[in-house]
Amino acid sequence: MQNITNFLSHFFVTGDPMIYGADASIALASIGIVVVLTYFKKWKWLWDEWLTSVDHKRIGIMYIIAALLMLFRGGVDALMMRTQLALPNMHFLNAEHYNQVFTTHGTIMIIFVAMPFIFGLMNIAVPLQIGARDVAFPFLNALSFWLFFFGAMLFNLSFVIGGSPDAGWSSYAPFAGAELNPGVGQNYYLIGVQISGIGSLATGINFLVTILKMRAPGMTLFKMPMFTWSILITSVIVIFAFPAFTVALALMTIDRLFGAHFFTIAAGGSPMLWANLFWFWGHPEVYIVLLPVFGIFSEVIATFAHKTLFGYVVMVWSMIAISFLSFITWLHHFFTMGNTAPVNAFFSISTMLIAIPTGVKIFNWLFTLNRGRIEFTTPMLWALAFIPNFTIGGVTGVMLAMAPADYQYHNSYFLVAHFHSTLIAGTVFGIFCGLHYWWPKMFGYLLNEKLGKWSFWVFMISFNICFMPMYFLGLMGMTRRMYTYPAGLGWGPINFIITIGAFGMGLGFIIMALNIVWSAIHGKKDTTGDPWDGRTLEWSTASPAPEYNFAHIPTVSTRDAFEAMKEEKREGRTKPQLPFKPIHMPNNSGIPFIMGGFMFVAGFGFVFEWFWMGIPGLLGVVACMIARSFVYNDHHHIPADEIERIERAAGRLS
């Protein structure tokens, strides 16, 4: 008996009211979901329409829902940190908790918010933008999603079972090794992130092939929409960067589970090797979450300036240059790790060089606005706010790139301010921008503009209140990852302002959530499929797009293909209506979900070093692969009269 209670009190995280609160709310939410689904008899609907779906639009929506939930969790983490730091010597969180909270905050925000949100938006928009019926490998696409999902669930479970990781999102060795960091927390990090990382790599391959092979006839590479370009380049970065991370995570897992010493010096391993591998992935990673939003801003700015994008070809080459440079700058994350002057000089300069293509892009956006007819919709506000706010993040990035100056900024709040200026003003503004922009395409109605603008202004202003003072705090000597600080250093008032800003951002997010709920009930219907007077092909089909996306695959002759089609129509040159032909579509499959579930079981087993659980879990994964290889009937045809019925119902036959 004693044994059992002992085990349970280690298994479940105990002794903290916040944890019990989390336990209770997780239990309540789960029961609530089960009850609602059962009451409305929705289980079958959930399984048939969503969990087994291989439709890129459904998968995109699931990505976004999951990412929004994770954003909520990461945001709560942020507010807990800011509450603890609001005043000197606070006792809201102790050191142990604070360390866990910044670790989960950073990891969740990057791996489980920024990436999946972008994956969600690209799932929704890319096939539509290139006039395709789905991605190249729809089954793999569903598998990617479920790997991400179960990886995220595993990571989040650490909060209530076993304890959270606390080595920072960068998990530097030797601190993250078994000796200095015993317990299961760090295992959760390694395995949870690994599982979702496999999914990310598969997504990279999937979208690379999709964009290269499945474009509508006539759409040459240099006629693709800018968002599609950004995803093409991002996919290449994913494919080159993720393997390094996969290997690093695997090696550290071997270190921790089997007593190896790749990253601890005991048997000749090297902590610095971890830093190199991590940032060889980590720096490209920031462009993985940045280039796609550059693409989104390009679409939105062109749409609402009612102009073609300025300097299209230069924009593309700038992104290609950035993607190349992103692989030769990783060392700027550890200028202070004893490199010789020539090494630091090389990486200082390579980092500064990134500012050139980025600057070129900023000017191209500004000159897209120039001579435009600017319309201040909510997505446009997010895109416009990006320009000055992100520029601040960019110029401070150049300051950090100057190695001798970085000796003074490194690991201080100056750095925290810098990367939030890019991650929030870039990535977060971008995903909110894309969310509002493509929402009608996803659901067939628009988000409310008034609430949208309120959430924008509250969030954007609070963001500045929160993060601008941090630059000063860093110069005053406050380092990142400090759970508290003494009075008398002059840090108190600044920290208090920062905390006010953080809660303001929370408020902005709540207004956005309200907007989603309100608009679900009262939102204006989008009957035309083209609510913004869009320029690219996703606006040429109905909102929400039918399962097969396009009844007829469009033919493309210019950039801004849909704008050209509308132009033709205005000039009275309409094409004759072609007869419908049956459309070939992939079948739904439960295997990705089940395989993700087995991964989760395996991952949980390995976290606790319960091999009796981990190994059968992995066998389950293999069994799913075998099962899949025996599925011969994996597609169906939508008959022509069914297509006609759907098109008529959407009001697209006249």
Add this chain to the structure above:
Amino acid sequence: MMKTFKMKGLAALVPLLVLLTGCSDKIAVLNPQGPVAREQYHLIVWSLIMMSLVLAIVLIIFIYVLVRFGRKNNKGYDPNNTGNRKLEIIWLIVPVVICILLAVPTVRTLYALNDPPKATAKAPASLHSNAMTIDVTSVDWKWLFRYPGQNIETVNYVVIPAGIPVNFRLHAYDAMNAFWVPELGGQQYTMTDMSMHLWLQADKPGTYAGRSSNYSGQGFADMTFNVLAKSASDFDSWVSDVKKNQPALTMNKYMQLLKPDNVKPMTFSSYPKELEKNLNKAQMEGKQTGKSTDNSMPGMNMSGNNGKGGYNP
């Protein structure tokens, strides 16, 4: 709406001005108290000027296009304005020039920081030379300072002569930390598998706050120390006072210090000879169990001082 954008632009410039004047002594990095920090400060100010310029250009164009083309029926609307070779070349060249203007002083400073700063005061008698060497070891969650020349050991504070270049040789016993005294100069990591060094020098006698700037676990936030810079004569009398009045560091006491916790500042008049090697945790355990740890990595010593202050365990 337009007004808010404009005001934001102005508001962004105000803190920059405050920064440039750097008047507050609370802002440690902008209040350099030694040649190394000053060198870095000059670079920071230069980059701030250039970057404010960039930001200003972007903001001005941004505000201009929003005001001019944000109206419903503006005159200049031209949907076919999609490129302009000349402009594109200009905004390619301008950032290139700015990068060059920043890269040159960056590289110059990088090389300059390799060399010890010039001494500005007469060395104390107890130093026997014009420069000083101190071995720094981070141990969860405290700082050990060892004076090989004076055979003194201090914990969580360090005394240096003002106006004399000090070569801090940095090591870690367990987790990685970073040694940072913002008023005297930028940081360097302390690591278990390679030794690094950092030149610092204080202009005047005074107390300068330092702390670990790389997260290393529970006690990290309290991992602070003071650097006390003293005049030559005060330094000499501090040394002789320590020698006379402070206890010796015994092996027992040392083993206690290696346990992870935060401690108060301490002073020892000598340390055991065995400690001269600055063993890290793995080596220490290897020594106790008689197993070799094979982690002396001479190739990893990239501290760039050509072995001058170099150190290999």
